[in-house]
Amino acid sequence: MMKKNFYSDNVSGASPEILAALVVANAGDTAPYGGDPYTERLPRRFGQLFETEVEVYPVGTGTAANGLCAAVMTAPYGAVICADGSHLHTSECGGAEFWSGGGARSVPLPTRDGKIRAVDLTRALADGALRTADVPPRALSLTQGTEAGTVYSVGEVGALAEVARAHGLRVHMDGARFANAVARLGCTPAELTWKAGVDILSFGATKNGALCAEAVVFFNRELAQTMRYRRRRGGHLFSKMRLISAQLEAYVADDLWLRNARHANAMARRLREGLSRIPGVRFHHPTEINFLLATLPAPVWEGLVADGYSFSRRGVPADNIVRIACACDTTEQAVDALVAAAERHAAVKSPNPQPTPAAR
Amino acid sequence: MMKKNFYSDNVSGASPEILAALVVANAGDTAPYGGDPYTERLPRRFGQLFETEVEVYPVGTGTAANGLCAAVMTAPYGAVICADGSHLHTSECGGAEFWSGGGARSVPLPTRDGKIRAVDLTRALADGALRTADVPPRALSLTQGTEAGTVYSVGEVGALAEVARAHGLRVHMDGARFANAVARLGCTPAELTWKAGVDILSFGATKNGALCAEAVVFFNRELAQTMRYRRRRGGHLFSKMRLISAQLEAYVADDLWLRNARHANAMARRLREGLSRIPGVRFHHPTEINFLLATLPAPVWEGLVADGYSFSRRGVPADNIVRIACACDTTEQAVDALVAAAERHAAVKSPNPQPTPAAR
């Protein structure tokens, strides 16, 4: 059935390779709580992937990963600087505050195309705009790829990390779409993380082919000292942890993660090319990973919704921005069908040429 | 391969029915974050199961379920009275404190065979032993089945709930092994919960055939008002929630949960009968669910460990208590083999007849 649900890259199930790995891992008994062979292999697998010794902590969601990272970086208190549209700041219900027991807060900076600029970070830190009398800044969190659909280049990550470190801040990377960023940049995972100054990474797999698998990867292993306790306390020490670890293992095996991401990225590019030929469609940012943000003319919007298509709203209703997301299993046919439908609706004369209606 | 891992009921994978349900649920797209059909069906399924309207919130672990329950019952502050050996108090790293942001604390009461007695609760509440100057008691948490391997009868639950309610306390049931208790008692789920005065239930499936599925079931739906927010903030709003919901649905379909539990209970009884014939084996509590707590003579202990058997220690090392747990996939042959091995080692003369060695 032709995919019409472009609401999120979370709408699809797991890739066949990962489902298969899950079925295999289910057989027989293993020690619980992470004592199983899959979990025990993770540090070596991820060590190879990142070309350095790491600690790996599987958890259930990216929200948990981000909250745990915020807590360990700021303990016993401190501010996490992040993008004003970041998931940590806007969609985790005060995760930094919760996971740190009230010791942390997330402090937003404005962005360009979803990215914090080094010059803005410098100014915010160096000239006291982040008042030293208040919660001291202790960490920087970069979402890679961003909520705008762009990616920080390796150089940009390095420049931001340098500013952060110069002020004693730790650096976190929210990698819910890390795969898509690596696929886009063609760099190595090491180049984009610890070699660029990143201390810890929320490594996401759920949006890119897993069923439920995220991990916190520590490059700065000092920060991991309290992780076991905190993860357990937050209810993310899964008794049958092989469930998550087997997914992570299959995810990074044979470059599955990169193949999935490249495909999803390509589908978003294809979609953009198609939609760009429709008059009145406006794009808000470069499309560098697997989704685009666009304003569609009312007839197109209304028509697609009537056709059963599903997108998500971004920003405030008055902005009329939709996000159209491609997943690793979005086919070219599905993309082409969407473009064709959009073209069809664009050709229809709307009696009342309006922008995308506010209510949904 | 003959099962030798009796460390926990968490060592096995999922029952075939549940794995199959997972594979089916994985196909195609669904709305994320609980908007899928599996999750949407849960209130009706669980409503039928419990014979009343309920709210159901899938989460990833029992620790998260218990912590969320502690938080909603005590908000904005209060003590949760629980058994001194309860998982909430001893194995969740201060979960009540964490999930409530420091507003709650767990307060232990002593038990008989793992159970809080109504007379002890009455005394603790009525005569001020729980100092009114301090954190006021707001909730009672009963682990059913208990950490000692016993179950509260329906009457016992009712009596405790009555005392609790008379003092304005909410009643929580930690049902990590709820299935085993229902299977043992032969009562209905309703009789053991809301009809007996229980407000909310941590409904466990992971220990009894699921791969990773727990839920908080609200009978007192007033308490659920903040649940969506709290669950999300704690990172337990899974984007591909059908993963958990499909397991829960399959778990309660066609009485799978009860068949699994009856079998595991029966295996524990079989094991006890076999071990009881070995001189020097002491049991510490009635065996009413799927595991037993025993002290084994040193030769038996050492021999079984040398054979590759795996158990978990309970209490303090000097007590020499082991827990031998049967899962829903533990076969009669595995049980009989364990008993035979134990008998074999018991027959061997130990040069140094000691109790179970302390170090492990």
Added chain:
Amino acid sequence: MMKKNFYSDNVSGASPEILAALVVANAGDTAPYGGDPYTERLPRRFGQLFETEVEVYPVGTGTAANGLCAAVMTAPYGAVICADGSHLHTSECGGAEFWSGGGARSVPLPTRDGKIRAVDLTRALADGALRTADVPPRALSLTQGTEAGTVYSVGEVGALAEVARAHGLRVHMDGARFANAVARLGCTPAELTWKAGVDILSFGATKNGALCAEAVVFFNRELAQTMRYRRRRGGHLFSKMRLISAQLEAYVADDLWLRNARHANAMARRLREGLSRIPGVRFHHPTEINFLLATLPAPVWEGLVADGYSFSRRGVPADNIVRIACACDTTEQAVDALVAAAERHAAVKSPNPQPTPAAR
């Protein structure tokens, strides 16, 4: 000795009337923890002052008052909207987060002359700029008088409260300088608070003649239900509470609070008139209470510091803004001497006419 410390209105001791009241209250025994006659009289005294039934909770500092208010208004979680330069958001070390156990966060809005405008609050609330997916706004906090030295008129408070209430938000007034605002406006305390829609007030006395006395005044007494417990837990239940209550009683007796505030306000006006005649002095906001914010030419700044004068820096160093604060015991002579010294230094030719040097 001529006052040269204009660093804050906190630099002086208590007014003689209040010190005398303290000495009298010290005699003899009273019940501790608020059971004394002074504390017991407070609700009636403040009820007369505010022309309505109130609950009054003495605490030690304004930071504690604000934190407690943030916690009770948002429980169990929520955002407190406040001015971006407010004490709550910038100088209380994450007080909202701390006092609420991680459930609250303070969310800043931009201001004009230190005041939140109703149109900005409306837009922030009504069009989703405060993302509903995240921490929901539950309260509005207005600092009266503001950190810029201005006051909200009664009408402005009412308009803001109306917007807040329309969205279900509680309204808090941070009245660290409430006296100065009332003195300026010439309105009644009732008109400026509950009649305008304010639910709770941090009533400050320390900056205006007390030695150490603040109180949380509840107009909306529903919000006070958990106050006793929270105050005690935060270590603000003083055993010899008559210490604070006697100060509060003397503070509001015979309009002492208003006489003190009128005087301090008048001194600030006198100071402004004097400084305004000096070329190069720039004022940043209207001076409506007891301090002014100004940028001084370098020779003036340097000269005054060399003379032993003390001011506090505001904003970021590059802004070169100083706050010159008048207390209730600042004499006309002291003000005139400061102006004269400033004039003297202004007349000196600086070889390098620069703005106020950054470093201090």
Added chain:
Amino acid sequence: MMKKNFYSDNVSGASPEILAALVVANAGDTAPYGGDPYTERLPRRFGQLFETEVEVYPVGTGTAANGLCAAVMTAPYGAVICADGSHLHTSECGGAEFWSGGGARSVPLPTRDGKIRAVDLTRALADGALRTADVPPRALSLTQGTEAGTVYSVGEVGALAEVARAHGLRVHMDGARFANAVARLGCTPAELTWKAGVDILSFGATKNGALCAEAVVFFNRELAQTMRYRRRRGGHLFSKMRLISAQLEAYVADDLWLRNARHANAMARRLREGLSRIPGVRFHHPTEINFLLATLPAPVWEGLVADGYSFSRRGVPADNIVRIACACDTTEQAVDALVAAAERHAAVKSPNPQPTPAAR
């Protein structure tokens, strides 16, 4: 007027010396927030008093002092072991949990005459009774003098500290009645604290002649790193801090603190001698500081209450224990009058010889 209020040592005002010091300190301007000369002198004064370099942080109440100590000792999480009747555990509304943002919990141990015994602490720590799977013990808190009216000898403190340190625990002393303990033991402050292994001390003055003055004294200055921030966040950074510091300075000047404590202790001893001659009066613990715990025959109790005397209840009502507290301004005449009144009522035949009635 003859003192009849023996409810607490908190019922009286400040000693004349301290009130005088307050009046003097009130004059003139000083830098706020601790920048005043009184506060700046404290480290040296207390350094002399304790014969070592210390850091001193004035705060408003003992509850705040204890909570802050619990937080800094356990950060980022941990259990504070304390006496089951300790103020921290029973009268601070979960202070350890609150001040640590949910990271800490207080864990009670049973006592003999109010004191934790080294053998009990050893057993609790060494044999796993404090489950390592749960919140790890990080601190020991000793109340000196105890809630039972006794004192730990220097040797007892040392022995307990040694056990604690051997397990990596910090040691806190709740010195709300530190003066009374030192006065009783005749040792030096250093001998009773850091020389015996104590890391931080809640130094109380309010119960022994101050109006409102407590301080956290750090011997282990590493623990003080986060103290400024935490104290400020908790609203205990008083702007006119000279208020507290001047009291502390006067308190330890010329041994005022010890004179006051010796007197209060002596009054309690006098009281005990007098009451011990009354048939039916039972004492529950040695009387080593300034109060005693006793069960009084009903006629005595009822008679004294009718006379207007005021005591506080201890334990649960059924225990019929009252605490009779002597303050530093309790006169011999007041003690003798109380004893005489007790004797008078004891001589009266009660038609219904009962123990102390439960209701009060």
